[in-house]
Amino acid sequence: xxxxxxxxxxxxxxxxxxxxxRHLPHATCALRGHNPSCGDExxxxxxxxxxxxxxxxxxxxxxxxxxxxxxxxxxxIRGREVKEAKHLAQLFIGMIxxxxxDESELEELDEALALKGVAHMPARVKCAVLAWHTLDHAxxxxxxxxx
Amino acid sequence: xxDAQEFRRDFPLLHTKMNGQQIAYLDNGATTQKPEQVIRxxxxxxxxxxxxxxxxxxxxxxxxxxxxxxxxxxxxxxxxAKRPEEILFTKNATEALNLVxxxxxxxxxxxxxxxxxxxxxxxxxxxxWQYVAKAKxxxxxxxxLEDDAxxxxxxxxxxITEKTxxxxxxxxxxxxxxKNDVKKVVKKAHSVGAVCVVDGSQSVxxxxxxxxxxxxxxxxxxxxxxxxxxxxxxxxxxYEILDKMPPFLMGGDMIEYVHEQDTTFAELPAKFExxxxxxxxxxxxxxxxxxxxxITFDRIEAIEKELVDxxxxxxxxxxxxxxxxxxxxxxxxxxxxxxxxxxxxPHDVATILDSYGVAVRAGHHCAQPLMEYLGQNATCRASxxxxxxxxxVDRWIDALKKVRGVLGYGTV
Numbered sequence: 397x398x399x400x401x402x403x404x405x406x407x408x409x410x411x412x413x414x415x416x417x418r419h420l421p422h423a424t425c426a427l428r429g430h431n432p433s434c435g436d437e438x439x440x441x442x443x444x445x446x447x448x449x450x451x452x453x454x455x456x457x458x459x460x461x462x463x464x465x466x467x468x469x470x471x472x473i474r475g476r477e478v479k480e481a482k483h484l485a486q487l488f489i490g491m492i493x494x495x496x497x498d499e500s501e502l503e504e505l506d507e508a509l510a511l512k513g514v515a516h517m518p519a520r521v522k523c524a525v526l527a528w529h530t531l532d533h534a535x536x537x538x539x540x541x542x543x
Numbered sequence: 544x545x546d547a548q549e550f551r552r553d554f555p556l557l558h559t560k561m562n563g564q565q566i567a568y569l570d571n572g573a574t575t576q577k578p579e580q581v582i583r584x585x586x587x588x589x590x591x592x593x594x595x596x597x598x599x600x601x602x603x604x605x606x607x608x609x610x611x612x613x614x615x616x617x618x619x620x621x622x623x624a625k626r627p628e629e630i631l632f633t634k635n636a637t638e639a640l641n642l643v644x645x646x647x648x649x650x651x652x653x654x655x656x657x658x659x660x661x662x663x664x665x666x667x668x669x670x671x672w673q674y675v676a677k678a679k680x681x682x683x684x685x686x687x688l689e690d691d692a693x694x695x696x697x698x699x700x701x702x703i704t705e706k707t708x709x710x711x712x713x714x715x716x717x718x719x720x721x722k723n724d725v726k727k728v729v730k731k732a733h734s735v736g737a738v739c740v741v742d743g744s745q746s747v748x749x750x751x752x753x754x755x756x757x758x759x760x761x762x763x764x765x766x767x768x769x770x771x772x773x774x775x776x777x778x779x780x781x782y783e784i785l786d787k788m789p790p791f792l793m794g795g796d797m798i799e800y801v802h803e804q805d806t807t808f809a810e811l812p813a814k815f816e817x818x819x820x821x822x823x824x825x826x827x828x829x830x831x832x833x834x835x836x837x838i839t840f841d842r843i844e845a846i847e848k849e850l851v852d853x854x855x856x857x858x859x860x861x862x863x864x865x866x867x868x869x870x871x872x873x874x875x876x877x878x879x880x881x882x883x884x885x886x887x888x889p890h891d892v893a894t895i896l897d898s899y900g901v902a903v904r905a906g907h908h909c910a911q912p913l914m915e916y917l918g919q920n921a922t923c924r925a926s927x928x929x930x931x932x933x934x935x936v937d938r939w940i941d942a943l944k945k946v947r948g949v950l951g952y953g954t955v
Contacts, residue, residue: 399898399949403891408951412886434890434906435914435921457920459888460950520894 402517403460406510410464417467420453429530431522436462440530449473449481459523461514466527468508478535484508485532491515492524547846550838550930553578557930564900567935572717572745572879572926573904574767577831581770584830588823596822597796597813607822614825615812621832622743622762623753624779628811631778631785632820636744637667639763639778640711642791642815643740644671647761648709650789651738654680657706659737661686661694661723662916663716666909668742668763672711681708687916692719692868693875699731707737714746718908718924719868720879722746729758738784744768748928749847749877751840754779766824770831775824778815785811792817843929847878850927854880854936861940863947867917878927881908884946889923895949899942901935 423441430437436458443451452470469488473481488508490496494515502509514524551557556576559566568576588610594601596608612627619627633639648671652658658672662685676683684707686698694712703710710732714725725741732739738760746752748769754762759779766775780788790797790808794817799807808814835843858864863885869876884892893905904924907914914921925939947953 399895402894403949405951412951436888436890437920457888459890461891463888517894520890523890 401513402520404510404513406468406507407460407464410467411460414454414463414467416453416470417455417463418453419455420451422451423453425534427530427534429526429533431458431462431526434459434523436523436526438462438466438527438530440466440527440534442534444478447478449476449478454527458526461511461520461523462526465508465511465524468510469527469531472506472508473531482532482535485528485535488528489525489532492521547930547932550578551932553580553834554930555579555582561900561902562898567901567931567938569925569927569931569935569939570902570904571748571928571931572768572908572924574773575748575770575928576930577770577772577827578834580834581772581827581830584826585772585823588826593823595819610826611820611822614829617829617832618777621752621836622747622777622779623755625755626782629779629782629785631780631812631815632825633763633776633778634774634821635765635767635776636742636763637765637776639761639776640667640740640742641671642778643761643763643780644675646788646791646815647738647784648672648675649678652676652679652681652708655706656681656708657684657704658682658709658711659684659686659703659707659732660711661713662688663694663719663723663910663913664711664713665717665742665744666911667744668711668713668740669912672709675709682706685912686712691870691872693721693871693873694723694728699728703728703731703735703737705735707732707735709740710737711740711742713742713744714752715749715877715879716868716910716913717745717879718881718910718913718922720745720877720881720926721868721871721873722750722875722877725757725759729760733758745877745879748835749840750844760784766828766831769828770834772824772827775821775828777828782811785815790814790817794818796820838929846929846931847927848876850931850933850936851876851878851880853933854925854940857936857940858882858943861944864943867919867922878931879924880926881922881924883919883922884943886952887946887950889921891950892923892943892946895946896939896942899938899945901939901942903939 420441424444425442428439438456441453454466554576592606594603594607596611615627615630618630684702712728729739740761741759743764747764762779767773797817865883867881889905
């Protein structure tokens with residue numbers, strides 16, 4: 397696996413300058429995700445209103461892959477139905493685990509497809525899925541108050 | 544470096560490729576590679592002598608018992624313990640330190656007492672003491688660092704008090720790579736009547752250790768960090784102390800008489816070795832000790848020092864490299880170099896180095912309180928051993944120079 401397949405342009409941009417890294421003034425839910433073995437740590441903030449992810453953001457520290465993955469995920473889920481966001485989280489996790497490989501099925505992951513190469517790097521899988529697992533947990537009961 | 548080249552021949556793994564490239568293995572602080580001599584000792588044991596020791600009356604079991612007990616005597620000589628019964632085989636240093644915490648700690652530490660450890664401890668010499676302190680209502684106190692990352696002399700003097708029952712200290716920090724003045728800590732611990740537990744995981748493979756000279760009450764290490772197979776470790780303890788301690792694990796081989804409601808326990812060292820032990824591992828450990836002593840620690844230390852003296856000035860030339868534990872004012876640096884690349888997470892650094900065939904560790908190195916103390920979330924670590932060469936260092940530093948570029952940062 398070539399380095400350029402992992403550290404793509406998209407990942408470079410999102411990790412150097414994550415636009416969604418900030419606090420949310422009206423968060424209804426904040427959930428911490430952590431990879432104890434490498435120290436990636438994020439807190440995902442969500443503003444859920446009428447069954448929709450009205451806004452989202454994150455704070456924390458981590459490697460380029462975990463930071464970029466989180467930033468891209470937030471772009472993707474902002475404005476979506478909670479149900480859709482959950483589906484995307486599961487689809488992304490499926491892609492990284494190598495369980496979903498059908499390209500037409502993965503298409504809706506859009507920019508997050510840039511992380512597909514991580515599926516071939518077992519040591520980095522947990523970095524890529526951290527945010528998406530955190531999102532999946534946060535939305536378990538449709539994003540009710542969690543802090 | 545002709546020495547290292549000569550040793551490299553003995554290590555089959557160093558001649559394999561990683562990511563299509565010759566491997567530069569710089570993660571010896573995590574585990575070392577194994578020489579043919581050690582690998583062969585396992586084949587010899589399992590291929591010709593395997594039986595359950597201490598049990599059968601038949602020749603093979605007697606032979607397995609001899610191999611196991613000879614390994615114990617080999618370890619005794621290696622660290623200069625007074626008697627073979629002071630050497631207990633464990634799975635690794637972690638199990639050895641847990642044995643001390645559970646058996647000695649829970650018995651001898653009480654409410655209001657103090658346990659003193661250093662902020663540079665590996666989790667294996669930290670978490671068990673946290674457990675004992677909480678379970679017994681004792682206080683866990685820390686010795687912090689001087690500006691040059693060495694243990695604070697003032698803390699050694701003031702934190703260890705009449706209330707202290709246990710002092711736990713590593714001989715070499717697995718992150719900072721600095722040799723601690725263990726003798727001084729032991730002396731201070733003894734002056735207040737406390738025992739001193741020394742973690743030798745990062746020292747025994749790299750320097751001559753004499754437990755009687757240190758006067759340590761306990762000394763723990765893992766075999767796999769010193770050329771041996773994984774799954775064999777050692778706890779040294781002073782006979783008089785071990786003899787009074789209750790068993791840690793209960794079961795076969797550690798008993799004298801067992802009745803329905805009561806048991807009397809075996810003498811040392813069997814009291815602390817419940818169940819079938821890792822005889823193959825013990826044979827491998829003895830073979831590793833033979834190998835290391837045939838080379839001598841003087842040569843090993845010289846090789847590692849040459850590599851460190853070669854690498855650190857080059858790293859200091861790079862403005863985007865931050866180093867930890869590399870400015871000791873004492874002559875006590877070992878072959879461990881911990882660093883970060885500005886703006887780049889250590890995990891990304893390790894992935895990029897990996898693509899050049901260079902193996903380094905990234906993360907918190909099982910020393911989260913130290914990372915917190917240093918104000919770092921994580922770091923990278925390169926750690927040398929006798930088979931490393933200047934060429935390995937060159938490849939590491941050349942690859943380091945490419946890291947920032949891969950992630951789209953400038954080179955300064």
